[in-house]
Amino acid sequence: MSRLVVVSNRVSVPKGRGAAGAQGGLAVALGSALRESRGVWFGWSGEETDHFTGDMNMQRNDGVTTATIDLEPQDVEEYYNGYANRTLWPLFHSRIDLAEYKTDFGRGYERVNERFAETLFPLTEVDDLIWVHDYHLFPLGERLRRRGAKNRIGFFLHIPWPPRNLFVSLPYHERLVRTVLEYDLIGFQDEESLENFELYCQKELGLEIGEDHCLDYEGRHVCLRAFPIGIDFDEFMEGGKSKQAKEAERRIRESSRGRSVIIGVDRLDYSKGLPERFDAVGRFFDTYPERVTKTLYVQIAPPSRQDVVSYQRIRETLEQKAGQINGAQSEVDLVPIRYVNRGYARRELFGFYRASRIGLVTPLRDGMNLVAKEYVAAQDPEDPGVLVLSQFAGAASQLPSALIVNPHSEESICEALVQAQDMPLEERKQRWSELMESVRANDVEFWRKSFVEALVGDAAQPKG
Ligand code: GDG
Numbered sequence: 001m002s003r004l005v006v007v008s009n010r011v012s013v014p015k016g017r018g019a020a021g022a023q024g025g026l027a028v029a030l031g032s033a034l035r036e037s038r039g040v041w042f043g044w045s046g047e048e049t050d051h052f053t054g055d056m057n058m059q060r061n062d063g064v065t066t067a068t069i070d071l072e073p074q075d076v077e078e079y080y081n082g083y084a085n086r087t088l089w090p091l092f093h094s095r096i097d098l099a100e101y102k103t104d105f106g107r108g109y110e111r112v113n114e115r116f117a118e119t120l121f122p123l124t125e126v127d128d129l130i131w132v133h134d135y136h137l138f139p140l141g142e143r144l145r146r147r148g149a150k151n152r153i154g155f156f157l158h159i160p161w162p163p164r165n166l167f168v169s170l171p172y173h174e175r176l177v178r179t180v181l182e183y184d185l186i187g188f189q190d191e192e193s194l195e196n197f198e199l200y201c202q203k204e205l206g207l208e209i210g211e212d213h214c215l216d217y218e219g220r221h222v223c224l225r226a227f228p229i230g231i232d233f234d235e236f237m238e239g240g241k242s243k244q245a246k247e248a249e250r251r252i253r254e255s256s257r258g259r260s261v262i263i264g265v266d267r268l269d270y271s272k273g274l275p276e277r278f279d280a281v282g283r284f285f286d287t288y289p290e291r292v293t294k295t296l297y298v299q300i301a302p303p304s305r306q307d308v309v310s311y312q313r314i315r316e317t318l319e320q321k322a323g324q325i326n327g328a329q330s331e332v333d334l335v336p337i338r339y340v341n342r343g344y345a346r347r348e349l350f351g352f353y354r355a356s357r358i359g360l361v362t363p364l365r366d367g368m369n370l371v372a373k374e375y376v377a378a379q380d381p382e383d384p385g386v387l388v389l390s391q392f393a394g395a396a397s398q399l400p401s402a403l404i405v406n407p408h409s410e411e412s413i414c415e416a417l418v419q420a421q422d423m424p425l426e427e428r429k430q431r432w433s434e435l436m437e438s439v440r441a442n443d444v445e446f447w448r449k450s451f452v453e454a455l456v457g458d459a460a461q462p463k464g
Contacts, residue, residue, distance in 0.1 A: 002129045002152075004039035004452070006030050007120065009080070009136035011043040011066050029232055029444040033452065035063040039128075042067045042120050048076060054119045069119050071112060078108020081307050084136045087170070090310075092135060092159050093271040093365040094166055098310050101171050110139065117143030124151065129455055132183070134158045142182040154185040154455040156227065159367040160394065161193035164200045174204065181217045185455045187227040189367040189394040194226045227451050228398055231373045233443040239347040240354070240378060248344070248351025252298065256355070259296040260421050263356035265349060265371045266363075267304040268341070270314050273364040273390065273407040274301065278321040278337075280362075280413035285329050285336060287414060291421070292329050292336055297360075298352065302343035315341070353378035358420045359387045361395075362407035368394040372402070376435045384432035386420035388413070398442060401434040 012027040034041055045057060045068035052075070056067045071079070082105035090098035116137065121144055124130065130153040132140050141153045167173055177200060180186060188194045194213065201207040201215070209215045214223040239245060252261060262281070266272040278299075285292050301318070305311045322339040329336045344352070353359060359375030372387060372395040379385055389395060389402040396404055403416040 001037055002127050002456070003125065004033055004037040005120075005124055005128045005130045006034060006039065006041045006133070007116065007130065007137060007140060008041075008043045008133035009084070010046055011041050011068050026229075026444065029448045031062070031064050032445075033448055034065075037129075038065075040065045040067055040123060042116075042123065044068065044080075045070050047071075048073050052115060054115070056119055056123075067120075067123060069115065071115070075108060075112050075115070078105050079112035080136070081305075083109035085305055085308050086310075088135045089159070089271075091166065091170055092162050094160075094162055095270065095365075096166055096169050098270070099169070101169075106172065113137060113139040113143055116140055117147060120144070121147045121149065124149065126150065129452065130154070131156070131451070131455065138176055139179040142179040145182050152184050152455050153182075154187065154451065155180065155183040156187040156451060157193065157367070158189065158229070160190075160365055161188055161197045163196050164203060167196070167200060168204070177201065177205065181222055184220070184222060185451070186222065186224050187451055187454075188224070189226065189228055190397055191226050192397075193367075193394075194224055197224060223454070225454060227447055227454075228394060228442055229368050229370070229447045230439065230443040231370050231377060232445070233377060233440055234445075236346070236350065236374060236377055240350040242347045244345060244347040245351040245354075248348035249355045250351070252352055252355035256296045259294055260358070261356040262295065262297040262358040262360050262417065263352055263375070264297070264299040264301075264360045264362075265352070265374075266299075266301055266361075268301045268311065268315055268318070269304060270310060271363055271365050273362045274299070274314065275317050275321060276364070276407055276410075277360065277362045277413065278318060278325065280410040281337065281417075282321070282325040282328075283410045284414045284417050285325065288418065291418075293331075293334060295336060295421070296338065297336060298338045298340070298356070300340045300342075300344060300349075300352070303341060349374065350378045353385075354380060357385045358417065359385060360413075360417075361388065361393065362390045362405060362413060363393050364390070364407055366390070366393040366395070370395075372399060373439045376432065376439045379432055379436075381429075381432070381436075383425065384428050386423055386428055386431070387435060388416045388420055398438050399435050401431040 047070045049070035052072050056069055058067050086100045087105055117140060128151050130151050132155045198209050207215055213225055214221060281297050322337050326335055326337050353375045361369055361372045363369055372389050375387055387402040389404055390407040391404050403420055405416045406412040
């Protein structure tokens, strides 16, 4: 068994299944794979240093080795806040109006990828499998190859790959894609992203791609595939049995006093469609005044990327909208929207989901969206809630039994809310069991195994 080397912008220290703390499913899933293969997880520590030295901080926690580096403040500004979060993130979520194309950002991005390669390369051994994650690190594979890496190197993109006509607005787009083609296996969240990438390669670079989604590029065999990510099902369900989860469920049930609860849980990010969602809920209350006293909308939105102006703006917009709707619809003893600007433990989220009749997930663009899957997993099989899901989330193609909506259309969301509130128990059960089957089968473990097997396996082996 080859050793697995995982590389991502940030490293979250895997603590093992069931460990306390707000830990993502990705950390748990990769943690078990890293433990089994005695692998290493490499990335930025999140810390800054005045002068980059390339010194690594190696730690071993619960059988997993992590290796982290500190970056200079200028690196963080140009690579992370700049090129990653102000250029690529908006562009890849089809928000070219927010994408900033600055030469310094591009330079910082290249420099940090070089720094990653320079410190990572000496750590690697010839038969290591290297798995690079996400848009922060597109050029890393090429940088490793330049240093002589002959390893199998895979890349997984957690966000959507944009349509060709938007992507070409990126200066040096061709150079970026050519670096991506240095990987042996390139994974996307869904077929649409895969198609967008293929079309770009065919039309802009004149490359021929086989029916097996593989191509020959500069003497190597490169394969492209969709690997839809899932939640850590077992860990999440285990957490649902905890006291914390039960207590959280009770808090919502008691304080909502029989009202039908709509829940949203999203990082405060413009890709999640929050202002549009607030407008749709406002319209729902305006159109169906008799439902105001019977409904409670709880929106949990922990702030993220606070150093970026567009993220500060969206926060202000949402405060204003929530204030306006509550101002218009509240009674002395009733407030229809609870907008909460903080994060909760995963186990508490389980309880919140379970207490809610509707899970409202309406991103304008989303690679997958794990909240949709968590909502489904947390439901009571005897009295499940209804998932209302944006057609533009990667999850939509996996969860067709949800009520699928257009997040840009207030009517579409409004109608789905009415349909969900009025849905008979039998239909709720039927839809939920179909959703649950998919969430359970396509969990994060399945995703991880499929990717690693494809990276090792024949599909992506060099020819000849
Ligand atoms: C990127 C892609 C893709 C949220 N609030 C709290 C909290 N969360 C957790 C959720 C969920 C996770 O954060 C968010 O995952 P999403 O998938 O919804 O979205 P992104 O953060 O944008 O993730 C996305 C994902 O990568 C994986 O590939 O699906 O498309 O954009 O697990 O529960 N967790 C805790 N407290 C909170 O308040 N503990």
